[in-house]
Amino acid sequence: MSISFWRFAGLLVACSVFGARAxxxxxxxxxxxxxxxxxxxxxxxxxxxxxxPSDGKEMELRLKALALEDDSGHRAxxxxxxxxxxxxxxxxxxxxxxxxxxxxxxxxxLLTASHTHxxxxxxxxxxxxxxxxxTQRQRVEAYSRELETKLIDTVAxxxxxxxxxxxxxxxxMTTFAVNRRNNPEGKVPKLLEQGDLKGPSDPxxxxxxxxxxxxxxxxxxxxxxxxxxxxxxxxxxxxxxxxAQLDLEKSHPETLAMFFMGCGGDQNPLPxxxxxxxxxxxxxxxxxxxxVLRKPLHILAPKLKTAMEMVDLQLGAAPTxxxxxxxxxxxxxxxxxxxxxxxxxxxxxxxxxxRSYPYPVQAWQLGGDQLLITLGGEPxxxxxxxxxxxxxxxxxxxxxxxxxxGYIPSLRVLQEDVPPxxxxxxxxxxxxxxxxxxxxxxxxxxxxxxxITAAVGRLVDRIDPGRGIVIETNVPAVMRxxxxxxxxxxxPAEGGPYPVLLMRTPxxxxxxxFEKYVRAGYIVVCQDVRGRYASDGVWESxxxxxxxxxxxxxxxxxxxxxxxxxxxxxxxxxxxxSAFLQWRLAPLRPPxxxxxxxxxxxxxxxxxxxxxxIRPGRRLRWSVVTIAPDLRRRSxxxxxxxxxxxxxxxxxxxxxxxxxxxxWLKLPGETFEDETPYLLDWLRQPQSDPWKLDQxxxxxxxxxxxxxxxxxxxxxxxxxxx
Numbered sequence: 217m218s219i220s221f222w223r224f225a226g227l228l229v230a231c232s233v234f235g236a237r238a239x240x241x242x243x244x245x246x247x248x249x250x251x252x253x254x255x256x257x258x259x260x261x262x263x264x265x266x267x268x269p270s271d272g273k274e275m276e277l278r279l280k281a282l283a284l285e286d287d288s289g290h291r292a293x294x295x296x297x298x299x300x301x302x303x304x305x306x307x308x309x310x311x312x313x314x315x316x317x318x319x320x321x322x323x324x325x326l327l328t329a330s331h332t333h334x335x336x337x338x339x340x341x342x343x344x345x346x347x348x349x350x351t352q353r354q355r356v357e358a359y360s361r362e363l364e365t366k367l368i369d370t371v372a373x374x375x376x377x378x379x380x381x382x383x384x385x386x387x388x389m390t391t392f393a394v395n396r397r398n399n400p401e402g403k404v405p406k407l408l409e410q411g412d413l414k415g416p417s418d419p420x421x422x423x424x425x426x427x428x429x430x431x432x433x434x435x436x437x438x439x440x441x442x443x444x445x446x447x448x449x450x451x452x453x454x455x456x457x458x459x460a461q462l463d464l465e466k467s468h469p470e471t472l473a474m475f476f477m478g479c480g481g482d483q484n485p486l487p488x489x490x491x492x493x494x495x496x497x498x499x500x501x502x503x504x505x506x507x508v509l510r511k512p513l514h515i516l517a518p519k520l521k522t523a524m525e526m527v528d529l530q531l532g533a534a535p536t537x538x539x540x541x542x543x544x545x546x547x548x549x550x551x552x553x554x555x556x557x558x559x560x561x562x563x564x565x566x567x568x569x570x571r572s573y574p575y576p577v578q579a580w581q582l583g584g585d586q587l588l589i590t591l592g593g594e595p596x597x598x599x600x601x602x603x604x605x606x607x608x609x610x611x612x613x614x615x616x617x618x619x620x621x622g623y624i625p626s627l628r629v630l631q632e633d634v635p636p637x638x639x640x641x642x643x644x645x646x647x648x649x650x651x652x653x654x655x656x657x658x659x660x661x662x663x664x665x666x667x668i669t670a671a672v673g674r675l676v677d678r679i680d681p682g683r684g685i686v687i688e689t690n691v692p693a694v695m696r697x698x699x700x701x702x703x704x705x706x707x708p709a710e711g712g713p714y715p716v717l718l719m720r721t722p723x724x725x726x727x728x729x730f731e732k733y734v735r736a737g738y739i740v741v742c743q744d745v746r747g748r749y750a751s752d753g754v755w756e757s758x759x760x761x762x763x764x765x766x767x768x769x770x771x772x773x774x775x776x777x778x779x780x781x782x783x784x785x786x787x788x789x790x791x792x793x794s795a796f797l798q799w800r801l802a803p804l805r806p807p808x809x810x811x812x813x814x815x816x817x818x819x820x821x822x823x824x825x826x827x828x829x830i831r832p833g834r835r836l837r838w839s840v841v842t843i844a845p846d847l848r849r850r851s852x853x854x855x856x857x858x859x860x861x862x863x864x865x866x867x868x869x870x871x872x873x874x875x876x877x878x879x880w881l882k883l884p885g886e887t888f889e890d891e892t893p894y895l896l897d898w899l900r901q902p903q904s905d906p907w908k909l910d911q912x913x914x915x916x917x918x919x920x921x922x923x924x925x926x927x928x929x930x931x932x933x934x935x936x937x938x
Contacts, residue, residue, distance in 0.1 A: 459498025516583025769801025
């Protein structure tokens, strides 16, 4: 298709997107690019089987910078490079220089690499892989210093270029990535013909467009999750990602095209090894971007939020000295393992081998709703798919950012790569690659996916609270006697089915926060118990000899199991009163109940404080401040109607009235409203335990996580005595 067509189409899109928003506030955007092609032969990065330095050039290698500033003056910069990766050493130097020069913090700096295997080796990156002589090592060091200088200079020029602009986003797709773990490379053409490729992939092509105020396309930033490894020759080349950028810049001569790699650690462009394939895949990717630009895009308001966390990512078992000595002395063809072992032996003589690695995780929000998550290393595609399930399919997940220290396997990949291997394509990303990258362990800890997932959740909560979470309020559930109880349901925005966590509370469901549970893949139901807040009926405290707590709990568990998006499995959660309610319902054994976490609750009410005692002040404050106001509100009686009003009165002097009140048996009805008579009955017979939770303990058939403290000395172990 002609260049003029795409330029005309882009103009039409720009007019349709921005024409109605002439008075809108602007971003500021600045651009700069630098040629980083080595000027002398250097070893090419990525493949250990190469035998000599570079001998030619397919295209220029470039470093590009996009500086952004929102309407509050918050600045950030994105740097893309035609390199295998940015190692920790260069990343740290760049961050220090950019902070000193422009005041940018690491969370505002995004350095990424296209992961081309036809770029130069840089210092402290896969150094055990390459058999470099002294001359080549000197050249690598000199090139790395020059690269750092050019990076800082390019960002400086982008900062100086800041000018009013508009941003918009969209997402397309292309499909040349193949899961290399599950599809043998030699069989891929036939599998493609049969439509029988196996394993997960991510076809999405995220697009960020930067427009001048007159509607011209200044920059397009785009990504794709696939190894940039069509070619393995000795020429400098940006591979398919380089061809895609050249195609876009040819179609849009005034535009800077920038590429970032997605979670493509286990994805390859197949078939490959021919330059026409690199050109073809680059053309497919560029066409996907053009298709996005041709359609109406989502306008991004000039709002930017950034957050970052360095995760102490745990390594698995370290090699023993005996294992290292055996590998180092081996005379076989595995020179990478020999160099790795020899280096670690020397290192271990001066300091213990590291047991973790500082792993960069970053999150940006652009325009109030476009979320960009960046991960270090070479993450497998599972991470992108997981985060899209959690936060919505329109989020962007980039890998190879801010330090490429190794492959980042998911738990699935780690487990698949434990010998004996079930498939020939397994064993690299979760194991062998540790030696290739020089890490001092045989593999990562099995907890790495949990660590990274938790960090991403924390960052998203900082910049975009509630992202990917749908909350339904006051959803009715009808109990067996016809009384309607109401719950708030917190669920992931997409995906499923999910297990359900249930909390029942007398304290007001609207006060609870469940983001961490939803982020972990649960539907959470929080219900006001009978007679409290939004639920109908009359509240029945633990002081009454008979209540509906057990049957209400049973009915709610079974109801929750049938909610849309539920997988039919329910667990109960909560401490204190919510734990008490769990122990009430569990002996009835609702079929959907799988587990419970009822903690911070003793077997007998008399053990709540210290064995056989009760703290008058604490119990009275709980009654007067926490419980009585909602009872008073429901019955339209005078006095504080909310917990905050009651707390203010208590702190202003009401506490003295109640704490000095004697005798307790003459407490007025307003203390506990309708429950006061039951409180007085218990005070007359303090040894008559109104709880007796241990009596139903033997009827409980599901596991429970019990947590007790020093103030609850007769917790769960008391209940388990024969």
